[in-house]
Amino acid sequence: MKLQLPLIYFFGLVPNKYLPCWPVYIVGDNTKNLTFKVLLDDPKMVEVEIEEFCVAEDDSEARRQYITSSLKIRLHQKSFRERVLNAYKEQCSICRLRHRELLEAAHILPDKHPLGEPVVSNGLALCKLHHAAYDRNILGISPDLHIQIRKDVLEEIDGPILIHGLQDFQGTKIFTPRSSYLKPNPAFLEERFKIFTEAH
Numbered sequence: 001m002k003l004q005l006p007l008i009y010f011f012g013l014v015p016n017k018y019l020p021c022w023p024v025y026i027v028g029d030n031t032k033n034l035t036f037k038v039l040l041d042d043p044k045m046v047e048v049e050i051e052e053f054c055v056a057e058d059d060s061e062a063r064r065q066y067i068t069s070s071l072k073i074r075l076h077q078k079s080f081r082e083r084v085l086n087a088y089k090e091q092c093s094i095c096r097l098r099h100r101e102l103l104e105a106a107h108i109l110p111d112k113h114p115l116g117e118p119v120v121s122n123g124l125a126l127c128k129l130h131h132a133a134y135d136r137n138i139l140g141i142s143p144d145l146h147i148q149i150r151k152d153v154l155e156e157i158d159g160p161i162l163i164h165g166l167q168d169f170q171g172t173k174i175f176t177p178r179s180s181y182l183k184p185n186p187a188f189l190e191e192r193f194k195i196f197t198e199a200h
């Protein structure tokens, strides 16, 4: 901290998986509870406009604070995906598709909802098709984990993707993690299901 040497911080996303962030600097040392404060100082690590900070004055502390808090938000979102995919053993909870590149972590209660936090119990691992269908209320998941397809989509006549990708899942149960603390929170599902049923 005294020498202000640049360091690398390995941010833990999930056990055994880290995201390296650099350069970071130690800017505070709390000898009471044995913690220290780290700030990141590379604007390239985060896609943020920091020009105004640089032009205004050379206040590196404020600049680092800003970059660090922007990175924290990104790391939080990135680790949400990792944590959810891990909990669901890297498969879509509706169709069990296992292609990691096609999987996403869906929020049960959206980001902007007061309870829409990036925690696993507010998440579902879904493939891109089912994530989009869930977000757009084409399909809903009831608090007892059953899939409901929107009525007009269920009655629609189209090719095999509509049949096997959506209609066939009507009334089936989603796959969830075994540990109860990783399972979707029934209160969140209920609140979200209300939004689905009210949407049409």
Ligand SMILES: [Zn+2]
Binding pocket: 092, 093, 094, 095, 096, 097, 126, 127, 128, 129, 130
């Ligand atoms: Zn799927």
